[in-house]
Amino acid sequence: MTDTSATTTPEFLTATRTFYDAVAEDYAERFRDGLAAMPLERAVLTAYAELVGAGGRVADLGCGPGWVTGFLASLGLEMSGLDLSESMLAIARRENPGIRFEQGSMLELGFPDGALAGVVSFYSSIHTPVDELPSLFSELHRVLAPGGLLFLGFQVGDEPRRYDRPWGHDVALDFERRRPERMTGLLTAAGFTPLSCTVREPETGRGETTPQALLMARKDG
Template sequence: MADHGDHAAVRRSYDTVAGEYADRLHDELDAKPLDRALLACLVERTEPGTPVADLGCGPGHVASHLVGLGARAVGIDLSPGMVAEGRRRHPGVEFREGDLLSLPAEDGEFGSAAALYTIIHLAPEELLPAFVEAHRVLRPDGLLLVSFHIGTEVRHLDEWWGHDVDLDFRFLATDDVAALLEQAGFTVDMRMERAPGPDEAQTRRAYVLARRA
């Protein structure tokens, strides 16, 4: 698989922290009732029998939660280290290694997809191609749930939990993301913003639920 832009640095960084990331964040949804509610909505509105993709799945805890809700989940991540953690920890989930700009999936394979805090590592010019690619792998009327940090800044990490990394976290505007989703062929069904929880990074978060038109 060809590297896109700085995705090689993102891949190496997440490989480096994969085990610790999984140990620290395996139960993060326990403290995120809104996220759990939106994931439940996603599963309920997915065409029965069609798989749900977790795009940028990390070590697979969100995909595993989707399985617990009755979905057939497929986790896709850029990092082989994250995929390995996911396969070890969550045998009920299918995992694939792949890039948001060239997903390892057939046209119309998924009934719905979640991309939680995944697009924050894309360069601005990569957002539209990533949404076009998500549109490709979804069935007609399939849903895409996207979440991200709100703002205009770029936060760079050289160190994470004592590990050397090279990661940019790009904050985004809800209006911009919604407009790009519509440009990619989606209809925006819902958009929501919330304050951070006490144990989260202190950033405002946005959720956009879009339907493949």
């Protein structure tokens, strides 16, 4: 007899974890320059850190190799990182030995209600299906203190881009693209007040094919 009470991991989480476990070292090598080649992103993240305030407790969700985590820590925030992929976390821990990194899903966070001054999702919500975004934003809202700040990075568009067999690995994953106005509407419905949205054109030298959006919002109350 099958035990239907057991919680099963959603397929999109399993697919995301499998993909990044496979490509982690190649990904880190290909994008080794990380934020160093992204001046606009650094500027907006710096503004975000200033708005949160020195010493603010912030979680980088879907942190990957930990580049954003480390950058924000260098700006004076109390950072931690979370990711589905243990292979990505191994890189993050190796490159940021003073920061705590844990495995987990940003849909089910281990933080108490109102525990954080900020949450960052830098191109990690792009693997969450659109019908799961309200649940995701509700969870991010829950862990933020009143007035806490959310930072989202995502690719702009209407259709996903599928990456199949990157660097020869036998994995594939869809990268969802979103419209800023749609994301703003979902955040407002979840109890956030949008503060800013910066959209830049794609940089073809980095393999980008669509504009990139950087959105900040504040938890109401």
